[in-house]
Amino acid sequence: MSTKKGLRWLSGTASPERLDDGSTIWHGFISDITTLKETLAFQNAEKERQANELIQSYERNMVLSRQVNHMQKLESIGRLTSGIAHDFNNILACMTGYNEMNQDVANDITNAALKAELEHNTEQIHLAGKRAMDLINKMLTYCRQEIVEKEINIKPTQEIIHEVLNMLRPALTNRIKIEYLNLCHINYDDCGTCVKQDSCETDIEIDAIDLHQILTNLAVNARDAMKEHSGTITFALNTVTNIKTICLACSEILDGDFVELSVGDNGAGIESKITHRLFDPFFTTKPQGEGTGLGLSTVSGLVHKSGGHILVDSSQNELNHGTTFRLLFPPILTEYR
Ligand SMILES: Nc1ncnc2c1ncn2[C@@H]1O[C@H](COP(=O)(O)OP(=O)(O)OP(=O)(O)O)[C@@H](O)[C@H]1O
Numbered sequence: 001m002s003t004k005k006g007l008r009w010l011s012g013t014a015s016p017e018r019l020d021d022g023s024t025i026w027h028g029f030i031s032d033i034t035t036l037k038e039t040l041a042f043q044n045a046e047k048e049r050q051a052n053e054l055i056q057s058y059e060r061n062m063v064l065s066r067q068v069n070h071m072q073k074l075e076s077i078g079r080l081t082s083g084i085a086h087d088f089n090n091i092l093a094c095m096t097g098y099n100e101m102n103q104d105v106a107n108d109i110t111n112a113a114l115k116a117e118l119e120h121n122t123e124q125i126h127l128a129g130k131r132a133m134d135l136i137n138k139m140l141t142y143c144r145q146e147i148v149e150k151e152i153n154i155k156p157t158q159e160i161i162h163e164v165l166n167m168l169r170p171a172l173t174n175r176i177k178i179e180y181l182n183l184c185h186i187n188y189d190d191c192g193t194c195v196k197q198d199s200c201e202t203d204i205e206i207d208a209i210d211l212h213q214i215l216t217n218l219a220v221n222a223r224d225a226m227k228e229h230s231g232t233i234t235f236a237l238n239t240v241t242n243i244k245t246i247c248l249a250c251s252e253i254l255d256g257d258f259v260e261l262s263v264g265d266n267g268a269g270i271e272s273k274i275t276h277r278l279f280d281p282f283f284t285t286k287p288q289g290e291g292t293g294l295g296l297s298t299v300s301g302l303v304h305k306s307g308g309h310i311l312v313d314s315s316q317n318e319l320n321h322g323t324t325f326r327l328l329f330p331p332i333l334t335e336y337r
């Protein structure tokens, strides 16, 4: 009922009574239940709030326990890997040393056919040894990234991206185009060096060598995803606001504004059933000998070391949709002198 004091809720009951003369009278009363209704509504809202709080705290605990499990798994894999890599390194040093001695022996051989065969064999051992050494270095880089306290070399992000693009060009075949979209304009001199010395909203606080490694790994994966087809790898630096999502690598809930650095391709895309394994060390879908599966786990370690997180947009259903790795970093304002 609408009154001068506002809306009031009334509740009424009535019961009939038959009188001797055959007529009926009604007994009843009406009460104002507005306060009761308000109390009930308040209690319900309070119960709902408590239930929501419980759900949120349960979800936070689940995320935390997933993160702890993941970190423990990575730590034990890291320890195991670094032990193996270390021992393997020593054995390899011994093998390559003996191979070099054989190369010296080959130089002294006068029999041309024998000399050529020995040179060929030692060269193959040398190449295989080099591949093994690269692999060990990758394993050691993966293991050391958390441990080594190195001096951080921070440069303007755009400058690092330009350096990486210049370096990548020869590693990509002509059928792959590189595109760079930036929303923060800094001038570059003829050598590709940043010459504008003021602040830039889209900077990331990250070690230059780490960012090199991150972008190179993502670009090489993008190249491999395009296989023999032609395509474009798109690097983009941007600011994004009001992001509400979960990091694919560490499951942390992300809520807020970030600087986004993305690497996109129009390659084969990633099957949704493997996306949760992408950042696991040694996870690869490449044939034996072509991938170690340490690229993305290294990327994840380096991105998180700088307070960043990772999202992956990918689809195999739409033609040439490809994959975009989106790295989200906390925004900073830096001044370079
Ligand atoms: N851009 C991409 N498009 C499609 N699949 C990708 C892409 N990037 C990564 N992947 C998938 O993720 C897997 C893991 O990548 P990761 O870089 O960790 O290892 P890898 O490339 O297989 O080996 P490497 O250690 O040599 O980098 C790849 O094997 C591939 O299946």
Ligand SMILES: [Mg+2]
Residues within 6 Å of the ligand: 217, 220, 221, 291, 295, 296
């Ligand atoms: Mg890779």
